Amino acid sequence: MANYKYHMLVCGGTGCFASQSDQIKKNLAQIIEEKGLQNEVQVVITGCFGFCEQGPIVKMLPDNTFYVRVKPEDCRELVEEHIIKGRKVNRLLYTDPENKEHVADSKHMEFYKKQLRIALRNCGFIDPENINEYIARDGYAALASVLEINNPLATIDVIKKSGLRGRGGGGFPTGLKWEIAAKNHADQKYVVCNADEGDPGAFMDRSILEGDPHSVLEAMAINGFCIGANKGLIYIRAEYPLAIERLLIAIKQAEETGLLGKNIFGSDFSFDIELRYGAGAFVCGEETALIHSMEGERGEPTFKPPFPAQEGYLKMPTNVNNVETYANIPVIILKGWEWFSSIGTEKSKGTKVFALAGKINNVGLIEVPMGITLREVVYEIGGGIKDGKKFKAMQTGGPSGGCLTEKFLDTPIDYDNLIEAGSMMGSGGMIVMDEDDCMVAVSKFYLEFTVEESCGKCTPCRIGNKRLYELLEKITEGKGTMEDLDILKSLSKVIKDTSLCGLGQTSPNPVLSTIDNFWDEYLAHVMEKKCPAGQCKALKSYIIEPDLCIGCGACVRVCPVNAIKGEKKMPHEINQADCIKCGACIEKCKFNAILIK
Amino acid sequence: MSVKIEISQKTRTKIEEICKSFNNEPGELINVLHKTQDYLGYLPAEVQEVVAHELKISTAKVYGVVSFYSFFTMIPKGRFPVSICMGTACYVRGAERILDEFKHLLKLGVGETGADGLFSLASLRCVGACGLAPVVLVGEKVYGRLATDDVKSIVEEYKGGGCAV
Numbered sequence: 001m002a003n004y005k006y007h008m009l010v011c012g013g014t015g016c017f018a019s020q021s022d023q024i025k026k027n028l029a030q031i032i033e034e035k036g037l038q039n040e041v042q043v044v045i046t047g048c049f050g051f052c053e054q055g056p057i058v059k060m061l062p063d064n065t066f067y068v069r070v071k072p073e074d075c076r077e078l079v080e081e082h083i084i085k086g087r088k089v090n091r092l093l094y095t096d097p098e099n100k101e102h103v104a105d106s107k108h109m110e111f112y113k114k115q116l117r118i119a120l121r122n123c124g125f126i127d128p129e130n131i132n133e134y135i136a137r138d139g140y141a142a143l144a145s146v147l148e149i150n151n152p153l154a155t156i157d158v159i160k161k162s163g164l165r166g167r168g169g170g171g172f173p174t175g176l177k178w179e180i181a182a183k184n185h186a187d188q189k190y191v192v193c194n195a196d197e198g199d200p201g202a203f204m205d206r207s208i209l210e211g212d213p214h215s216v217l218e219a220m221a222i223n224g225f226c227i228g229a230n231k232g233l234i235y236i237r238a239e240y241p242l243a244i245e246r247l248l249i250a251i252k253q254a255e256e257t258g259l260l261g262k263n264i265f266g267s268d269f270s271f272d273i274e275l276r277y278g279a280g281a282f283v284c285g286e287e288t289a290l291i292h293s294m295e296g297e298r299g300e301p302t303f304k305p306p307f308p309a310q311e312g313y314l315k316m317p318t319n320v321n322n323v324e325t326y327a328n329i330p331v332i333i334l335k336g337w338e339w340f341s342s343i344g345t346e347k348s349k350g351t352k353v354f355a356l357a358g359k360i361n362n363v364g365l366i367e368v369p370m371g372i373t374l375r376e377v378v379y380e381i382g383g384g385i386k387d388g389k390k391f392k393a394m395q396t397g398g399p400s401g402g403c404l405t406e407k408f409l410d411t412p413i414d415y416d417n418l419i420e421a422g423s424m425m426g427s428g429g430m431i432v433m434d435e436d437d438c439m440v441a442v443s444k445f446y447l448e449f450t451v452e453e454s455c456g457k458c459t460p461c462r463i464g465n466k467r468l469y470e471l472l473e474k475i476t477e478g479k480g481t482m483e484d485l486d487i488l489k490s491l492s493k494v495i496k497d498t499s500l501c502g503l504g505q506t507s508p509n510p511v512l513s514t515i516d517n518f519w520d521e522y523l524a525h526v527m528e529k530k531c532p533a534g535q536c537k538a539l540k541s542y543i544i545e546p547d548l549c550i551g552c553g554a555c556v557r558v559c560p561v562n563a564i565k566g567e568k569k570m571p572h573e574i575n576q577a578d579c580i581k582c583g584a585c586i587e588k589c590k591f592n593a594i595l596i597k
Numbered sequence: 598m599s600v601k602i603e604i605s606q607k608t609r610t611k612i613e614e615i616c617k618s619f620n621n622e623p624g625e626l627i628n629v630l631h632k633t634q635d636y637l638g639y640l641p642a643e644v645q646e647v648v649a650h651e652l653k654i655s656t657a658k659v660y661g662v663v664s665f666y667s668f669f670t671m672i673p674k675g676r677f678p679v680s681i682c683m684g685t686a687c688y689v690r691g692a693e694r695i696l697d698e699f700k701h702l703l704k705l706g707v708g709e710t711g712a713d714g715l716f717s718l719a720s721l722r723c724v725g726a727c728g729l730a731p732v733v734l735v736g737e738k739v740y741g742r743l744a745t746d747d748v749k750s751i752v753e754e755y756k757g758g759g760c761a762v
Contacts, residue, residue, distance in 0.1 A: 014725035018732070018739035052728030201685030203725030238631060238668050239721070277631055279666030282722075296626035298665040357686030357727035364728065395685065431685045445688055449722070455665070558746050560701055580701070583694055584745045 004042040006083055007061040011124065013048030013207055013365075014242065016055035020072055021045070024056055027075035032083075041083055047123035047211015050365040051111055054094060059106070059124070066106040067092040097361070097383060111362050114381055116343070118351045119167075119327040120367045123211030128246050131253040134214040140259050142330035143218050143225075147267045152226040155333065156182060159226075162337035163349030164329075168194055168285065168322030169400070169426045170502070171348075171415040181227040181309040181319040189229035190318040191220050192308075193326055194290060195236040195243070198282035199398035200449060202429035204353040205323035207365050209236070209243040212327065213250035219329035221260065221271045227319055232273040235290050239280060247275060282399070282453035285427075286501050287312075287320045289455065300455045301501035322427070324353055344370035348414035352425065358395075358432040359386045368413075375409040378432060389434040393517070397426030399446045399453075400506030402513025403439065422513045424506070438535035439518040440525055444472040446510040454503065461504030464495040468511060475522065477538040478529040485522055489515060534596045537581045541597055546571035548593035555585035555594065604643050611636060612644060616651035623652045626662055630669055639673045675710045675717035677755045679703070682732040684723030691745075692731040696720060698748040699733075716755070 010016075010025045028043045049057045054068035058078065065088055067078065074092060081087050093102040094109060106112050117123075126133035134140070146155050160175025181189065193216060197205040209216065220232040236244060251273050254260040262270045276294045283289045284299040287308050293299035294313055312318025328350060332340045341349045348370040354377070357363045361383035368377065374394055378384070385391050393403040402423035404411075411417050415425050433442065447469040456462045471488050474480050492508030499505050515522060524530050531539040544555075544564075549571040556564045556572065563579040566572030574585075574594075586594045615632045619625035629648055634640055640663050642656075649656040663669045681687075681696045700706065703716050710717035726732050729741025733751065740751060 015728045018724070018726045018729060018741060052726070055728055198722070200683065200688075200722040201727065203723060203727065206725050277627065278668075279627060279631070280668035281666050293627065296624040296628075296662070298661055355686075355727065357730065358689045363686070363730070398685070429685065431689060433689055437689055442689075445685070452667075560698065580697075582697055582701075582745060584698070587744055587746065 012045035015052040142333035167324035219326035397424035438533040686727035
């Protein structure tokens with residue numbers, strides 16, 4: 001990146017891309033050319049900066065100015081003011097919500113202050129479609145050093161000592177996994193990268209693949225060398241077109257540069273990587289199911305042992321790791337296990353990437369050291385709850401996880417503490433909920449997902465989860481009984497105890513965790529037939545308060561079923577029989593005259 | 598729901614070519630189906646029969662795989678496929694209300710395509726644009742930070758097929 005005077009980095013993450021960041025890049029490049037600055041200014045699409053709430057983001061180098069919520073029509077001003085006149089465009093700077101001052105440099109923003117970027121080290125800094133930028137940031141140096149030392153067991157030992165654990169959710173020690181695969185002798189072994197991110201509300205792996213694909217390729221090659229495999233496969237969701245495109249470019253560039261393929265760095269080691277496409281099945285995140293899917297079968301899990309390290313893809317020893325786990329490997333080798341294991345808690349080392357979303361001010365992708373507290377994540381990085389509402393729960397671990405309530409706000413986040421608190425790390429989704437969220441409805445939402453995604457192989461998971469869902473549906477419709485609550489608890493336990501794979505063994509967790517933490521809410525639905533959060537449609541009605549209604553008719557026009565009637569300038573009324581409780585009227589009413597009861 | 602179709606010789610040849618490009622290898626079934634769906638837009642039963650014949654596996658096995666994975670569909674999508682993100686982030690920001698409004702305005706259920714072939718309605722899990730929640734996709738165009746009354750204008754935008762995605 002040395003020859004240009006300025007670099008304009010445009011975020012190409014999915015969130016920003018959806019807000020026209022590709023058009024922003026085109027406009028900037030066109031204006032720069034128009035001004036004859038193409039030899040001075042480089043415009044690059046990068047991976048995710050993380051601060052999705054403020055997207056699309058454009059970052060200027062070398063002065064680190066961080067422009068937020070940029071629109072295609074702002075590009076001319078950015079070039080003319082920032083580049084040509086050397087003045088910052090204040091209206092596009094981030095405004096600190098506390099003191100209302102403009103903040104130009106991202107390192108002074110609360111959102112970034114407590115973050116530590118290891119897996120995401122290159123996201124937002126390099127052009128993911130240019131291998132030279134990755135190499136310029138020590139890319140492929142770890143692979144070179146591993147090949148030079150030429151001692152696979154010593155490298156595995158470094159990973160073991162670093163304390164790195166699988167980031168896909170299980171938390172199994174990575175070095176140990178490699179060691180088992182290395183010790184199984186076979187003519188052919190495989191390295192598989194699990195990029196089948198299926199947790200609804202999580203986009204960590206996709207962001208790494210889109211922003212820094214080479215880090216994963218490099219780590220897979222290192223993994224291959226360590227266990228004696230010359231073939232790598234990336235199992236990726238077909239729904240991630242941008243990540244697929246960037247991976248294909250990265251593989252091609254690495255092959256052309258001689259960093260993948262035959263005799264890498266002149267050694268005896270050869271390694272190829274191919275993609276295998278998933279087709280939308282959550283259960284394929286489970287290793288044995290993933291392997292069956294790669295073989296062209298239905299993605300149904302099978303009993304372990306044999307573990308994939310013994311008998312995996314095409315019955316050969318296979319090592320499966322997740323994207324984020326791989327992204328950590330090159331840095332651990334370059335900086336040493338001592339450095340890595342100095343970060344985090346006793347049993348959980350390093351950092352974790354989370355997709356922070358829901359009712360929070362700063363939605364985005366964050367990477368924090370293990371051991372950080374929920375309070376720091378919610379109130380410092382996350383900037384607190386949206387619209388000043390009250391924090392109710394943080395859901396982690398997706399459909400396999402649970403809810404963490406206020407009493408856990410000061411618990412350090414690591415694998416073991418989260419399990420003890422009744423949830424789990426999972427792959428890294430963090431969904432914040434506020435006082436308006438009904439926890440019974442939330443657990444119904446997760447069960448609906450599980451019912452859809454259960455592969456159907458084991459009876460407890462296939463039928464049990466469906467029954468759980470029906471019970472929750474009954475409760476949210478105000479038809480639940482106390483007996484139903486007992487069945488909910490006992491059935492959950494049976495499903496957990498008798499399912500074969502991780503999906504069934506964890507699917508009742510959202511139910512159990514909300515029962516534990518929000519028992520009162522369940523009781524209110526069953527005993528009083530009330531939804532305290534006002535979410536459950538069947539248990540609420542919309543009523544117009546005659547004293548507040550001025551009869552403007554805004555609600556009448558927006559009502560999709562014509563359920564609102566009334567004379568102009570007179571208080572209106574909602575016909576309860578017709579009302580579908582969509583909430584459109586309440587959004588439209590400027591006088592807060594519509595109440596939910 | 599499924600569609601009964603007659604496949605043309607041209608389509609048959611194309612499917613055979615796709616299978617051949619994967620050496621008629623049964624282990625490549627998923628890749629073959631991806632390519633075939635890319636070409637046709639969907640995988641009706643008659644097409645599955647051709648694939649089964651080429652890869653020398655049973656039609657039941659092909660159907661087993663097609664019906665297992667949500668990415669594969671046996672009915673054609675509309676000209677403007679509407680997908681509502683039902684990831685957790687969108688859900689807690691009101692995606693269900695948005696979905697209900699689309700159902701109501703398009704008179705379609707999830708997974709259905711209208712008789713005129715203009716719209717189809719689907720729900721999907723996390724587009725990764727949680728900063729814009731709730732999110733809806735029409736084709737590849739993304740609509741973010743939606744409220745229920747934005748739905749009407751989105752539907753109007755595409756009705757009559759005037760505006761291409």
